[in-house]
Amino acid sequence: MRQIVPYMKKYLPYAILTPIFMILEVLADIAIPYLMSRIVDVGIESRDVAYVVKVGSLMIVVAFIGMIFGIISAYFGAKAGYGFASEVRLETFKKVQGFSFANLDKFSVASLITRLTNDCNTLGQVTMMSLRMAVRAPFMMVFALIMSFTINSSLAAVFMVSLPLTALIIVVVLTKARPLFMEMQTRVDKVNAVIRENLAGIGVVKSFNRQDYEEAKFKKRNDSLMNTALKAISMIVFVMPILNLIIYGTIIAVLWYGGQQVVAGSMLKGELISFITYITQVMISLMMISMFFMQLLRGIASKDRILEVWNTESEIRVVDEPIKEVVDGSIRFDNVSFRYPISKEYTLRNINLDINSGETIGIIGSTGSSKSTLVQLIPRLYEVTEGRVLVGGVDVRDYDIKTLRDEVAFVLQKNTLFSGTIRENMQWGMEDASDDEIIKALKQAQAWEFVSKYKDGLDHVVEQGGSNFSGGQRQRLTIARALMKEPKIIILDDSTSAVDMATDARLQKVFKEELADITSIIIAQRISSIQYADRIIVMHEGEIESSGSHDRLLEISPIYREIYESQKKGVIGE
């Protein structure tokens, strides 16, 4: 709480005024039954029409003022609640922007989305409810109780029975129902999981004729969801009838005892009638308090999920006086070992590697040989566990991280384009880039050949995730986007796998000739994609098995030879 409350600051006046206006409204609501009792007991009793008009008008005025206060409180409450939620959402988003790759690995994408959307919305709603209901209900209850005791303290004793009884029932039902509702939620998740899975794998389901099988699986989960839901609901539907029984039971008790007092002359009729109204007010307030607690639990769960994001610290530390210039594209791995924060085993062991500025390096090796891990250390996407990585002769940890990443362009294996236009996507690499600059990069990445065919050219729409492009086109666009940065180092992490061979060959030529002064590191599966690199590094189980030119590796590296043998079949003229 202490962590999240300061974000209310901007909307603090509203947060304070909301309950104040709420209390004022409650006061008006409380005054009305009392005024009514005066009309009955004084006005009617003495047949004083003027008095009736006076008090009656007063009642209407009070109710009207109460209405104004109530509306103001509703407005302020919404302002404070959703203002607070938007501050929290922004802070959460900022926090995620500051996440390191290791942090991002910890949270799934789906869970981050829920936190930023649903959880923040819930927080806003609950805050608003807290400012209003959590104030209204207790005040209403206390004031109504005070009024009842003032009117007739002996009669007010009925509350001694009905209040604790109601509270007890609410508590019992809630504690019994809560686990059922939680179980219901897990069952809902399970039902949704089957649906999601089937949507994603509908082709597999169909090709294996598994419709009936999947339906049976779904039916089982759907049935169990319904059964739990029915159980939970039979608990909850208890509440309303029981509460009604208690409210009317109290009214009857008051009529019974109060009625006798009225007959005996120790109580007035108007007082008795207003008493009945106060009973309703007290009981309804109690119900509101219980509803509020249910909401609050929801809010707390959301708050906890949001704070989990807030309390995740990036392991990437910033030095006091970071270096803001990268002199050249040389790279050096100095005895580097690495393990992922979540893992116990080392992924990379004792890596020593020197790459000259402008060199073209190919990296090859089987899956799990940690090729990607190795290159991710260069733009400091992960922090080394031991040893150090130097770029331009300086430890990457000494750089201003923005400077470093501006100079090291990285085309991720799992790459995404964003909805918008091709131009907007390209401008990710360089803000305000001109069309000429964009076209140049597109040409270098061999993407211009298909982009130029679009009637709307650079304004061609990119759909979410780039789904309107083929895999190979997407890869070329993401390479172009990286080139827009005009970096000193570019890393392609298996980024040409879907590009056809001829285009791939042209791409290599560009990297080797046109972009000769950029250090390029290319991870690939096919030897043909890296065959002409200045140097090829063969990775094997987290270590560098060997490195050298294509011809040299054929001589010294059994792994390289094996890969080559398996691939050369398709190539003639060897």
Add this chain to the structure above:
Amino acid sequence: MKNGRGKLQLKPRNPKETLLRLFGYFKFNKFLFFGGILFIILSSLSQIAANGMLSPIIDSLVEDQDKGLFIKYILIMVAMVLSIGVSQYIGNLSMARLAQRTIHRIREDMFSVMERLPLAYFDRHSHGELMSTFTNDVDMLNQSLEQSVAQVIISVVTVLGTFIMMIYISPLLTLVVVFMLVVMLFATRFVGKRSAKYFRNQQGQLADMNGYVEEMMTGQKVVKVFNYEERAIDDFTDRNEELRKASTNASTFGVMLMPLMGNLSYILYGLVAMFGAFLVIQGRVSIGNIAAFLQFTRSISRPITMVSNQLNTLLAALAGAERIFNIIDEEEETDEGDVELVEDCTGKRGLCWRVPKDDGDYDLVPLRGHIAFENVDFGYLPGQRILKNVSLYAKPGQKIAFVGSTGAGKTTITNLINRFYEINEGTIYYDGIDIRRIRKHDLRSTMSIVLQDVHLFEGTVADNIRYGRLDATDEEVKEAAKLANAHYFIKHLPDGYDTYLEADAENLSQGERQLLSIARAAVANPTILILDEATSSVDTRTEKLISEGMNKLMEGRTTFVIAHRLSTVRDADAIMVLEQGEIIERGDHDDLMEQKGRYYALNTGAIELK
């Protein structure tokens, strides 16, 4: 194609029809429905009667009280109150059960239809869109069914019943109430209209925000790599502000109803007290009448607030129900085939196609795996031609490879063999039978596909392999895994074959997932095998492992291979080079290299660089 980020329809287009449709579902639970309504009405009536009892009870409080009468009234009230409790419980329970059962059935119908929709449907609708109907719309409908149906009934009964009681007690005072009720109705409509507008606006902003956040979170690593964080925050701040304003407005108007109606009902309370007092002074009504009236003013204004409060939710729920019914009404994959696969092959071993003849007799054609395309034309959308006049054949046991750039139509061809899509022109023959005559289930049961994007299901590793053939024994599952060279890595998983995979199987590498999907295909023991870029995401060393297994798997099966890597297609019996939906070259590797055409260029592209 996708409209996942489009604005959600919040108002039903055809509320009457949707409602009727919904009521149609209640017929499965007639007893709950009518019983529920009956008891809800009973509980409302009891409540009115209980409130009405205030009048005689209070009026009996006079100095020379008839104690017997007083006790009788009190007892009647006790009876009424008990009736409220019991009937409300039974009524609410019935409605809640009705809602659950209805939703349960709707969910089941939706899923069942979804499983049988043609693949083309999923091309037109995004997963997010369908998922949202399955979760949000169903949820909303559930809540509405549970609460709103009962609420509407209670409101109508309460308002009508209270009215009758009021007129019976005092027509004059009723006039005062009617006047205020009209005012309240106008106030509700005034606020309701604005509230609906702001509510729609908020839903739109929320959908925008969700779409934006989803996109950014998915691409968060790209954001980091491009130092895009600050720009992202700026962008987000703007959207966040928009959402805040929309939410504040929507919520203000949504919440405003409460103090508005609550206090209007207090004004009514005041008016009743004041005018009632005049009437008492004039001797036209009793104080007890006023007491009952005051209680009525509280109970008559609550339903109005409730219903107006829920109107937006109710409409949104109906709009959701419409989307649900749209899915349920969607046309399922057609299957008019009359050719079945039978085990009885009159003496011969293996399976046979049972082909009915016009005279009621049938032919038995042995299942061999011969595929022929004759002048096939196809497009995913009307008017589109993805495949143009494609003719080809594959003899049983042959390996046919497709080569060509992305979008040339390679995957499309394989999608037609198993009839995921219907061809526009031409014919595809399977063992000489037009595949349109073959039952889809039987057709597909003879084929296995291994796709580039591997989809695994939540469950154990063994479950996933067994997906290919449900009755496969543990031994057969293991055999298949060995064949696909998956056995080695599975053995090293924490629980071996019993290792539980989560929905996305993120604990497996791309290569491992691929191996599993190959094992899954192997266990199905298909006659025809389709490998669509099956090894492109596996590194070459792993690929080597796979290709060994794959070669064993392909033995004796007709195989269609799509691959980027030419090395994997070299030993095919025939290679088809596709370009923009047409086969431009065909032949085996040596033929094509000799032709010095497109295939030759693809193969030698790398060498030109030297």
